[in-house]
Amino acid sequence: MGSTLAQKIIRAHLLEGEMRVGQEIGLRIDQTLTQDATGTMAYLEFEAIGIPRVRTELSVAYIDHNTLQSGFENADDHRYIQSVAKKHGLYFSRPGNGICHQVHLERFGVPGKTLIGSDSHTPTGGGLGMLAFGAGGMDVAVAMGGGTYYITMPKMLRVNLTGRLRPWVSAKDVILEVLRRLTVKGGVGRIVEYAGEGVESLSVPERATITNMGAELGASTSIFPSDEVTRAFLKAQGREGDWVPLSADPDAVYDEEITVDLSALEPSAACPHSPDNVKTVREIGPIRVDQVCIGSCTNSSLSDMLKVASILKGKTVDEHVSLSIAPGSKQVYNMLAACGALSDIISAGARVLECACGPCIGMGQSPNSAGVSLRTFNRNFEGRSGTKDAQVYLVSPETAAYSALRGVLSDPRELGEQPAFPLPEHFLLNDNMVIPPAPPAEVEQLEILRGPNIKPFPVSGPLAEDISCECTLKVGDNITTDHIMPAGAKILPYRSNIPYLSKFCFAVCDEGFAERSKQKGSGIVVGGENYGQGSSREHAALVPLYLGVKAVIVKSFARIHVANLINAGILPLTFADPADYEKISQGDSLRLAGIREAISHGSTAMLENLANGEKIPLNVEFSERQRRILLAGGLLNDTKGA
Ligand code: MIC
Ligand code: SF4
Numbered sequence: 001m002g003s004t005l006a007q008k009i010i011r012a013h014l015l016e017g018e019m020r021v022g023q024e025i026g027l028r029i030d031q032t033l034t035q036d037a038t039g040t041m042a043y044l045e046f047e048a049i050g051i052p053r054v055r056t057e058l059s060v061a062y063i064d065h066n067t068l069q070s071g072f073e074n075a076d077d078h079r080y081i082q083s084v085a086k087k088h089g090l091y092f093s094r095p096g097n098g099i100c101h102q103v104h105l106e107r108f109g110v111p112g113k114t115l116i117g118s119d120s121h122t123p124t125g126g127g128l129g130m131l132a133f134g135a136g137g138m139d140v141a142v143a144m145g146g147g148t149y150y151i152t153m154p155k156m157l158r159v160n161l162t163g164r165l166r167p168w169v170s171a172k173d174v175i176l177e178v179l180r181r182l183t184v185k186g187g188v189g190r191i192v193e194y195a196g197e198g199v200e201s202l203s204v205p206e207r208a209t210i211t212n213m214g215a216e217l218g219a220s221t222s223i224f225p226s227d228e229v230t231r232a233f234l235k236a237q238g239r240e241g242d243w244v245p246l247s248a249d250p251d252a253v254y255d256e257e258i259t260v261d262l263s264a265l266e267p268s269a270a271c272p273h274s275p276d277n278v279k280t281v282r283e284i285g286p287i288r289v290d291q292v293c294i295g296s297c298t299n300s301s302l303s304d305m306l307k308v309a310s311i312l313k314g315k316t317v318d319e320h321v322s323l324s325i326a327p328g329s330k331q332v333y334n335m336l337a338a339c340g341a342l343s344d345i346i347s348a349g350a351r352v353l354e355c356a357c358g359p360c361i362g363m364g365q366s367p368n369s370a371g372v373s374l375r376t377f378n379r380n381f382e383g384r385s386g387t388k389d390a391q392v393y394l395v396s397p398e399t400a401a402y403s404a405l406r407g408v409l410s411d412p413r414e415l416g417e418q419p420a421f422p423l424p425e426h427f428l429l430n431d432n433m434v435i436p437p438a439p440p441a442e443v444e445q446l447e448i449l450r451g452p453n454i455k456p457f458p459v460s461g462p463l464a465e466d467i468s469c470e471c472t473l474k475v476g477d478n479i480t481t482d483h484i485m486p487a488g489a490k491i492l493p494y495r496s497n498i499p500y501l502s503k504f505c506f507a508v509c510d511e512g513f514a515e516r517s518k519q520k521g522s523g524i525v526v527g528g529e530n531y532g533q534g535s536s537r538e539h540a541a542l543v544p545l546y547l548g549v550k551a552v553i554v555k556s557f558a559r560i561h562v563a564n565l566i567n568a569g570i571l572p573l574t575f576a577d578p579a580d581y582e583k584i585s586q587g588d589s590l591r592l593a594g595i596r597e598a599i600s601h602g603s604t605a606m607l608e609n610l611a612n613g614e615k616i617p618l619n620v621e622f623s624e625r626q627r628r629i630l631l632a633g634g635l636l637n638d639t640k641g642a
Contacts, residue, residue: 002249004156006191006223009131009246013114015148021155021255022189024623026148030113031058031130032140035100037065037361037487038118038537040077040496042137043084044457046144047448048636053089053440055146060108060434061085062093062100066492067356068363073493076451080496082435083449089437090144097433098329098355101125101297105208106331107431110242111226116143120215120536120560121297121378127208128233129226129246134215136538136564138635150625152559154220155255157190158248161198163263167418168411170396171206172299172376175213176268177260180278184478185530187219188559190256194224195248198262203423204233205301212298213378216275218533218558238429267411269374270394273382274478281399286408290371292323292400295353296360299376300328302335303421304397309341310419311401311412312348318407324365326353335428348405362386362488374400374409379534381482383508386489454496458546460569460633463599467550467571467592472523473506473513474586479527480534481561483508485543487535495539498546505543517547526584527554532561541568551592553607553618555581566626569634571595576604576617583614599630 003011010019016026032054034042039061061081066074078095085092093103100117101124109115111129115122118140125132133151135143143149159178165171178192192214194207202210207224214222224230225247234243269284271277294300294308305327317323325345327333333355336342346352351365359365360377366386367373373385373392380392395403398412438446475483486504494500506513517523525544531554532540541564544552551571555578565572571592575581584590588611592598598605598620607616622630632638 001253002251004193004252004254005225005246005248006131006156006193009112009114019153021153023153024150024625025153026150027114029056029116029143029149031108031115032056032144033060033062033100033104033115033117033122034140035065035119036063036077036081037492037495038137039081040454041457041538042118042140043081044454044496045138045636046088046141049141049145049639051145054144056144058108059090059144060093060104061090062103063095064099064356065361065363067095067354068489070489071493072451073453076453077496079449080451080454083447086435086438087443087446087448091437092435094433094435095356096330096354098331099297099300099357101212102300102328105204106237106329106427111230111244112246116140116149118536120534121212123214123221124208124212124297126211126214126221126223127204129224129230131221131223133221134536134560136536136560136567138538138567139563151220152189154189154191157187157192158254158257159192159194160196160257160259161194161262162196162259163198163261164201165262165265168398168413168415169265169267170398171202171209172396173265173268174260174262175210176270176278176394177265179213179216179270179276181258182217183276184216184274184533185218187214187217188530190219192217192219192222193248194222199225200227200229201262203303204230205303209298213275216378218530220559233423236423236425236427267396267399267413269399269409270380272391272393273380275379275394281409281411284409286410287372288408289321289374289403291367291373292321292404293359293365293373293375293377294324294397294400295326295328295358296377297328298378299397300326300332302332303423305332305336306341306421308397308401309336309344311398311415312350312405313344315348315405317349317404320407321404322351323349323404324351324353324359326358327355329355330433331427334430338428359385361492363492364489374403376400381480381534383486384482453494455499457498457542459636460545462633462637463596463631465594465596467595469522469524469550469590470520471526471584471586471588471590472517472520473510474526474584475509475528477528478530478533481532481537481540482534484532484540485537498542501539502543502546505547514547517549520548522548522550524590525549525552526581527552528581529555531557533558536560538564538567541565541570545570566629567635569630569637571630573605573618573620576619580616583612583616584609585611596631599627
């Protein structure tokens with residue numbers, strides 16, 4: 001029996017476990033990346049582990065999220081990360097060099113290698129044939145120290161691509177179609193592998209748009225083969241030597257398969273407030289648009305920007321629309337300037353931003369009240385833009401640019417014939433914004449620069465024999481990490497200051513949560529399906545830990561979040577019968593008697609609801625490693641105890 005591409009890479013990196021679906025496996029990690037919003041915490045944790053120099057083949061620290069410096073905090077954190085990188089053996093990508101995933105694809109990604117990053121969109125690297133996972137900062141810290149990365153062996157889902165994209169239909173429309181069909185839960189527990197005759201018609205940046213938004217499917221990761229298209233991209237990046245051909249065996253067996261006919265797709269949009277709420281632009285109709293934002297790690301490649309520039313050329317943005325554009329990297333920005341396309345963008349009236357995440361994470365450009373914003377990004381969760389009642393639609397760069405000119409949501413196919421946008425034979429190469437690590441002989445005297453915003457992070461104690469506390473919050477399905485620990489320009493500067501951050505925990509759902517939790521001193525959160533979907537931020541576990549959350553009891557969890565809860569020492573429990581969700585109300589007194597014993601050996605634990613006398617069975621099926629971490633009160637305690 002042949003292997004899928006992902007299975008081949010897993011096999012080549014397998015350190016522990018067997019490749020059986022649902023079993024925990026341990027992988028050797030070749031490369032890591034961090035960004036600044038999760039990086040400060042990841043490096044504090046790396047320092048706490050105490051390994052002097054990274055043991056990966058390559059580790060890169062990017063600065064791309066917290067670039068709005070309206071106080072000392074972000075700049076201090078950047079200096080901290082820069083000083084850690086130099087001392088501990090990492091490359092440092094300076095602010096202004098671009099968004100981590102775009103730069104990593106251009107300059108560092110290697111087919112067949114494993115990569116983990118403290119950002120959920122790390123699977124962007126799958127566009128190059130890497131096996132790339134988003135992970136919590138603690139898992140990245142461990143991998144930097146040469147430690148094993150653990151995942152649950154996923155099922156293999158093949159997306160068979162047939163046909164070719166029609167003019168003005170884009171890679172974004174491909175992944176929106178996959179999201180429409182599979183939903184934000186459809187990828188959970190799966191690796192999505194793209195294959196079929198349609199693959200060769202997609203460039204590496206287009207493939208990367210698709211694997212990037214596999215994060216929105218909840219997939220463990222997504223991957224494309226490494227073929228001649230990959231080779232041409234790497235060659236144009238001056239890195240042909242990094243190329244290896246990779247694909248699934250012809251007789252590979254997949255657990256599931258869907259077919260997407262590229263030629264049948266049309267321009268689409270994910271409607272508020274979920275990336276899977278997808279309709280075609282025609283179906284939605286010409287709704288009025290207040291804002292258009294082009295960029296983000298999903299759609300900020302050179303070809304995306306050249307398409308946008310060609311649509312804007314010689315025109316003016318509609319008078320009711322604010323158009324912002326953030327190229328994905330310095331390479332993209334430079335090349336736009338060199339070929340004159342930047343001038344077309346500026347002349348049309350776009351507000352050109354630095355190459356960073358920017359509006360995607362609410363770092364500026366929040367829309368007007370109840371404003372309609374078209375964005376080429378990957379997430380349109382409620383409130384993420386910084387304006388709670390904004391209506392955010394996710395679209396392709398082509399749809400975004402054309403709609404910006406027309407002032408209403410518009411189908412770019414109306415533009416008629418599409419010019420060709422071939423990838424250049426040579427990208428402009430200049431890595432002067434990447435600072436290499438110091439040679440080992442020089443690190444002794446290097447100082448780590450810590451700003452006053454860095455506060456100690458919470459660490460749990462060993463798991464108690466019994467837990468008795470109130471249900472301090474009950475929420476519904478598809479709760480995102482943006483609900484649990486919101487981001488945005490006002491809050492992000494405090495990612496290394498958990499006490500301050502805690503004031504905003506769950507504020508989108510319930511403004512009283514933080515205060516109530518502090519008063520009670522401990523609590524249990526109850527939720528529905530796919531709890532913790534979205535970002536990799538471990539702050540969505542560390543902040544609840546700080547606020548005394550002992551356990552989260554839900555119908556199902558998202559992959560990265562459950563790993564973060566375990567690492568933090570919060571019990572992630574699921575209802576044996578999802579219908580029991582109804583048997584708990586916010587404010588009920590709950591008891592988990594003998595929980596330590598159950599976590600040590602058991603497969604179920606009993607929750608008693610003292611408010612109504614109900615006895616509710618919960619699943620406590622964990623791997624041996626996870627049980628050990630939970631008993632120790634988190635990964636750091638476990639690592640130190642080992
Ligand atoms: C996001 O897109 O939500 C982020 C900001 O990039 C996060 C990481 C973070 O919260 O810092 C992610 O996707 O993991
Ligand atoms: Fe940055 Fe947005 Fe990509 Fe997250 S999704 S890494 S905030 S551009």
